[in-house]
Amino acid sequence: MDRRNENGRDEQASAGGAEDEHMARARTLMRSVLAPREAREFVETNLCREHAFRALATVQLAATEFASQAVLSGSGPLEISLRCTRTTVTVAVRYQPSAALARQSLILTDELSTQVIQGISRASGAQTAKDGARRLWCSIATGHISLLPDRDPH
Numbered sequence: 001m002d003r004r005n006e007n008g009r010d011e012q013a014s015a016g017g018a019e020d021e022h023m024a025r026a027r028t029l030m031r032s033v034l035a036p037r038e039a040r041e042f043v044e045t046n047l048c049r050e051h052a053f054r055a056l057a058t059v060q061l062a063a064t065e066f067a068s069q070a071v072l073s074g075s076g077p078l079e080i081s082l083r084c085t086r087t088t089v090t091v092a093v094r095y096q097p098s099a100a101l102a103r104q105s106l107i108l109t110d111e112l113s114t115q116v117i118q119g120i121s122r123a124s125g126a127q128t129a130k131d132g133a134r135r136l137w138c139s140i141a142t143g144h145i146s147l148l149p150d151r152d153p154h
């Protein structure tokens with residue numbers, strides 16, 4: 001539906017221009033109770049040093065929430081992705097919702113996760129692709145980071 005496309009545009013706008021992007025990585029994780037931990041490890045391993053210094057725990061929290069959601073309500077593997085611009089880190093998890101849960105629009109973890117994500121991020125959303133895959137994402141504002149080594153000029 002149109003609304004989903006709008007979400008996509010909001011994400012592009014909120015995450016800054018593509019020219020600002022300095023890191024984009026993705027990994028596929030097996031759906032298991034270990035996935036949230038693997039999502040945290042993926043963030044720790046891949047987030048750029050400057051953003052890790054500012055926001056590692058926050059980005060890991062978002063990754064954990066999304067991975068947990070995918071494990072609880074999905075089927076099959078999930079893909080986690082990270083994207084940095086100068087002012088934001090965008091975390092997303094893409095998964096195939098399980099048929100059994102697809103009709104339950106709200107489950108408790110959904111509600112709690114939503115509150116957590118809204119508390120830590122500047123923009124967030126959920127999109128459903130044509131093939132039925134669900135993508136949860138949020139953009140965490142980190143302030144403007146310098147891509148050069150941070151040195152005191154004096």
Ligand SMILES: [Zn+2]
Nearest residue numbers: 023048051084
């Ligand atoms: Zn970065």
